[in-house]
């Protein structure tokens with residue numbers, strides 16, 4: 001069993017969740033790593049296809065491995081929302097710890113077929129890599145929402161159904177499953193996101209028999225997070241909240257220091273702001 005799978009399974013039985021944060025640059029990565037070090041908790045760094053293209057597929061892998069060694073922390077790398085089998089293979093070759101194969105927009109049978117192929121390809125290249133499947137569409141992209149994403153599952157009849165979850169896991173061989181249970185990608189600026197269907201999480205977890213991953217964690221209330229963890233969520237994705245904090249911090253820093261040109265000086269406040277958000281989330285998810 002890979003170290004990451006052991007940690008996720010441990011979280012599943014301890015009823016805590018591993019924090020997953022999307023990063024697109026060095027200061028975001030540093031903020032997550034330093035906070036993980038401070039709290040002595042494991043973390044997963046996620047890079048979507050767009051983020052991987054920007055940072056570099058291999059560069060991300062090398063950076064995270066060296067940070068893990070230097071800081072002596074459990075820090076893992078996930079290829080978030082991967083849509084093509086070519087990009088699945090690319091991430092596996094670069095040594096990623098896990099891959100999210102996102103077939104959530106496909107029809108059920110097609111999603112099974114493609115995800116099964118993704119599992120086969122990824123594990124052939126890296127035996128102990130984890131593959132996560134997506135069942136139920138929750139919108140895409142981490143942004144500030146003005147309305148609910150078009151086509152996203154927002155009512156109980158569109159949420160992931162336990163029977164389908166069981167079949168999906170059995171036939172594809174995924175190690176983890178991301179359901180649609182009221183969560184959506186992105187967050188509203190002035191209001192909380194819709195409430196989670198905790199009962200459904202419990203049913204899907206029981207039927208699927210694998211750890212569940214909650215995408216679209218930004219904008220969810222603390223009470224919902226804790227109830228979701230209790231019901232079987234073992235990994236929680238945060239992206240929009242961190243992006244928003246990064247941007248606000250950067251704007252403030254530029255305004256306060258109009259003549260400063262040293263990036264590391266401008267970024268110190270940005271980093272501190274992000275660390276605050278990450279710490280709050282990690283304390284909640286890990287119950288510390």
Ligand SMILES: [Zn+2]
Nearest residue numbers: 185215216237
């Ligand atoms: Zn996601």
